[in-house]
Every structure is written in structure tokens, then in C-alpha cells.
Amino acid sequence: xxxxxxxxxxxxxxxxxxxxxxxxxxxxxxxxxxxxxxxxxxxxxxxxxxxxxxxxxxxxxxxxxxxxxxxxxxxxxxxxxxxxxxxxxxxxxxxxxxxxxxxxxxxxxxxxxxxxxxxxxxxxxxxxxxxxxxxxxxxxxxxxxxxxxxxxxxxxxxxxxxxxxxxxxxxxxxxxxxxxxxxxxxxxxxxxxxxxxxx
Amino acid sequence: xxxxxxxxxxxxxxxxxxxxxxxxxxxxxxxxxxxxxxxxxxxxxxxxxxxxxxxxxxxxxxxxxxxxxxxxxxxxxxxxxxxxxxxxxxxxxxxxxxxxxxxxxxxxxxxxxxxxxxxxxxxxxxxxxxxxxxxxxxxxxxxxxxxxxxxxxxxxxxxxxxxxxxxxxxxxxxxxxxxxxxxxxxxxxxxxxxxxxxx
Numbered sequence: 001x002x003x004x005x006x007x008x009x010x011x012x013x014x015x016x017x018x019x020x021x022x023x024x025x026x027x028x029x030x031x032x033x034x035x036x037x038x039x040x041x042x043x044x045x046x047x048x049x050x051x052x053x054x055x056x057x058x059x060x061x062x063x064x065x066x067x068x069x070x071x072x073x074x075x076x077x078x079x080x081x082x083x084x085x086x087x088x089x090x091x092x093x094x095x096x097x098x099x100x101x102x103x104x105x106x107x108x109x110x111x112x113x114x115x116x117x118x119x120x121x122x123x124x125x126x127x128x129x130x131x132x133x134x135x136x137x138x139x140x141x142x143x144x145x146x147x148x149x150x151x152x153x154x155x156x157x158x159x160x161x162x163x164x165x166x167x168x169x170x171x172x173x174x175x176x177x178x179x180x181x182x183x184x185x186x187x188x189x190x191x192x193x194x195x196x197x198x199x
Numbered sequence: 200x201x202x203x204x205x206x207x208x209x210x211x212x213x214x215x216x217x218x219x220x221x222x223x224x225x226x227x228x229x230x231x232x233x234x235x236x237x238x239x240x241x242x243x244x245x246x247x248x249x250x251x252x253x254x255x256x257x258x259x260x261x262x263x264x265x266x267x268x269x270x271x272x273x274x275x276x277x278x279x280x281x282x283x284x285x286x287x288x289x290x291x292x293x294x295x296x297x298x299x300x301x302x303x304x305x306x307x308x309x310x311x312x313x314x315x316x317x318x319x320x321x322x323x324x325x326x327x328x329x330x331x332x333x334x335x336x337x338x339x340x341x342x343x344x345x346x347x348x349x350x351x352x353x354x355x356x357x358x359x360x361x362x363x364x365x366x367x368x369x370x371x372x373x374x375x376x377x378x379x380x381x382x383x384x385x386x387x388x389x390x391x392x393x394x395x396x397x398x
Contacts, residue, residue: 140370150374154382155389157368162361169356171339175349183353190389191357 020058020068023048027065032110035117036066070115073108080104081135084142091194097142098188101160105167106181113168136160143192152192159191219257222247226264231309234316235265269314272307277334279303283341290393296341297387300359304366305380312367335359342391351391358390 026047030039041062045052059065080100087093105112144156163184166172172180189196225246229238240261244251258264279299286292304311343355362383365371371379388395 137370150378151382151385154365154371154374154379155386157365157371158357158361158383158386158390161364161368162357165360165364166353166356169360171336172353172356175353179349180353183350184357186350187354187357187390190354191386 019048019050019054023055023058024065024069028069028110028114031066031069031114036062036114041065070111073104073111076104077101078135081138081142090145093142094192094194095189097139098159098185098192098194101139102163102167102181102184102188105164105184106177109167109173109180112164113170113173116165116168155191155193159188162191163188218247218249218253222254222257223264223268227268227309227313230265230268230313235261235313240264269310272303272310275303276300280334280337280341289344292341293391293393294388296338297358297384297391297393300338301362301366301380301383301387304363304383305376308366308372308379310367311363312369312372315364315367354390354392358387361390362387 023044027039027044030043030047033039034043039062041055041059042052044065045055048055059068077100080097084093084097084100087096139160140153140156143159144152148156166187167180167184175183186196222243226238226243229242229246232238233242238261240254240258241251243264244254247254258267276299279296283292283296283299286295338359339352339355342358343351347355365386366379366383374382385395
């Protein structure tokens with residue numbers, strides 16, 4: 001948990017950031033500590049040293065904050081999916097998807113952990129995705145390919161769910177980003193039958 | 200979803216079952232349809248064709264019902280973990296753990312799906328496990344072995360989380376038990392570096 005807290009703390013204190021992004025970084029930290037349900041707009045205001053009115057100026061409800069916290073990661077994921085879909089060779093498509101997915105999970109692991117454990121955050125993210133199920137289907141379809149056999153389909157599900165959950169697992173929070181990224185990518189490649197990356 | 204509903208429906212109607220197990224099967228079906236939060240004791244009573252007092256006779260709160268619904272699967276899992284710990288050879292330990300874990304996930308997939316998606320059910324199960332984190336640590340430790348390197352540790356996390364989530368995934372609900380079991384076990388073995396089972 002130390003690395004996660006340090007990352008958030010550093011982001012919160014960085015000079016030149018506007019109130020909105022400081023607010024979002026603070027909200028994510030408080031959500032992680034108290035859950036989204038256990039965090040009030042007042043707590044966010046207090047942690048920022050501003051009035052509740054200042055928070056209201058940016059966000060009217062906590063759900064709006066949760067959606068805004070999740071938005072960058074989701075936008076990146078959507079971009080990776082679109083890019084992957086442009087590759088004609090299945091291997092290249094899988095490689096692009098796995099590399100991008102793992103990278104997003106690792107860089108946003110505090111958020112991923114919240115998504116796995118906090119129903120409020122999960123609901124907000126699903127709302128942002130406007131039909132999360134179709135998005136997940138698209139990811140699986142790109143990874144497993146057209147008309148996959150059962151074992152490939154199941155491997156794709158295990159890869160995506162496993163990478164996301166392991167990426168956010170408190171037990172792996174002490175791993176630095178690079179080690180986690182490398183290990184998750186290796187696992188994903190093994191699952192999807194891709195050769196080991198060159199050392 | 201069809202197979203899941205059929206399984207639950209058949210279990211509910213089986214002759215010779217006592218009220219308690221009919222009640223639990225009905226509760227699981229209603230939890231799946233409406234979520235644990237969206238299911239009242241009255242709804243369970245109505246679906247069973249009994250009075251609310253009859254439900255109260257067995258369970259005082261919905262949390263007690265949720266814990267009782269989850270209890271058989273959790274007891275089986277605890278037994279698999281204890282058995283696996285008795286194997287001296289790491290390969291045999293992994294094989295026993297994966298086979299047992301996959302089998303429990305597949306046979307209880309309606310419950311596993313609920314656990315992944317319903318915060319009320321997840322809370323009740325964690326309460327039953329009396330410190331779920333330690334239990335998960337034990338599972339991971341048995342699977343990854345003593346002092347695992349990063350890649351083995353991450354693979355163990357991906358295997359357990361991925362198998363559980365894929366096993367409960369609505370998108371895989373149409374797979375029959377045997378196909379799902381075989382595919383999940385193959386994936387788990389591949390992740391933990393075990394040879395393919397003989398055909």
C-alpha cells in the first residue's frame with residue numbers, strides 16, 4: 001500500500017495542477033481508505049483545505065466524482081481496444097491488447113483495486129461505459145478471435161479478469177510498477193499462447 | 200443463464216428435500232435474479248409458498264440466509280486446502296488444489312457469480328470465512344510455494360482470481376459443467392507450469 005499512497009500523495013502535491021485534478025487525486029485516496037460510500041463531499045473538501053462549495057463548483061454529486069476519477073483509465077482502455085481492432089494479424093492484435101491492458105491496470109492500480117472491491121465505484125464505472133457488458137464482449141472477442149473454441153474463450157476470460165484482479169490485489173501492492181507489468185504481461189501471453197517476449 | 204436457472208429450478212423441486220435446503224436454493228435463485236439487497240424475506244416466503252414466519256423459523260436475518268447459502272462451497276474449499284497442504288510434492292499439491300478449486304467454482308457457479316457481483320453476498324461470505332484475507336493468503340501460499348519469485352506469485356493470483364471470475368461469468372454460463380471444468384483446469388495448469396493432463 002505504501003507505493004500507492006506515495007503515488008497519490010505526490011500527485012496531490014504537484015505544483016501547477018489545477019483544483020479539479022487535485023480534487024480527483026484526493027477523492028481516489030479517500031475512496032481507497034474509506035470506500036466510496038464512506039467518503040463524503042465534506043471529507044474531500046476538508047482534505048483539500050477548501051470549502052464544500054468549492055467542491056460543488058466542480059462536481060454536484062459523489063457519483064460525478066467517481067465517474068471522473070475512473071474516466072482517464074477507461075478512455076485509455078477504449079483507445080487500446082480501438083487500436084487493437086485495426087491489426088489484421090491475430091498475434092499482433094493480442095500483443096497490442098495485452099500490453100495496453102496490463103499497462104493501464106498497473107498505472108491505475110489504486111482505481112482497479114477500488115473497482116474490484118467497491119460496489120459504488122463499480123456502478124459508476126459501468127455507467128460511464130454505457131453498457132459495460134458490450135465493452136467486455138468486445139475485449140474478449142478481440143482477444144479470443146472469431147469463433148473461438150472453448151479453451152481459448154475461457155483463457156481470454158481468465159486473462160482479463162485475472163490480470164485486473166491481480167493488478168489491484170492488496171497482496172501485490174508492494175511490487176513496483178515495472179515488475180508487476182512484466183509479470184502480468186508474461187502471464188497474459190502464456191494464457192493466450194503467445195511466445196515469450198525477447199529478454 | 201438458462202442452464203443456471205434450470206439447475207436451481209430442478210434443485211428446488213426435488214422431492215425429499217427439507218424446507219431448509221429448499222429455502223436456500225430458492226434464496227440463491229432470487230439473489231441471482233434480484234441481488235441479495237433486492238430480495239426480501241417476504242419474497243423468499245412467497246416463492247416457497249410459505250409464510251414469512253416459516254422462513255423466520257429457520258433464519259432470523261437475510262445475512263444468515265446468505266451465509267448459509269455460501270457455507271457448503273466454503274466448507275468444501277477449506278477441505279481442499281487442508282488436503283492440499285498434506286502433499287509433500289509441490290506438483291501434487293498444485294494439482295490437488297487446482298482440481299478441487301475448479302470443481303467447486305464450477306459446481307457453485309451461480310454462487311460464485313453472485314459473490315463477484317453482489318456486495319451483500321461478498322460481505323456475508325467474508326464474515327463466514329472469519330478473515331478472508333488469511334484464507335486467500337493460505338491458498339496463494341500453497342499454489343505458489345514457499346518464497347515464490349514474482350512471476351510465480353503473480354501467476355497464482357491470476358489463476359485463482361481468473362478461475363473464480365471466469366467460472367461465474369454470465370458470458371460462459373451456457374457452457375456445460377464438464378467443458379467449463381476442463382477448460383478452467385487446463386488454464387490453471389498452464390499458468391502454474393504444470394504439464395497438460397493425459398487425454
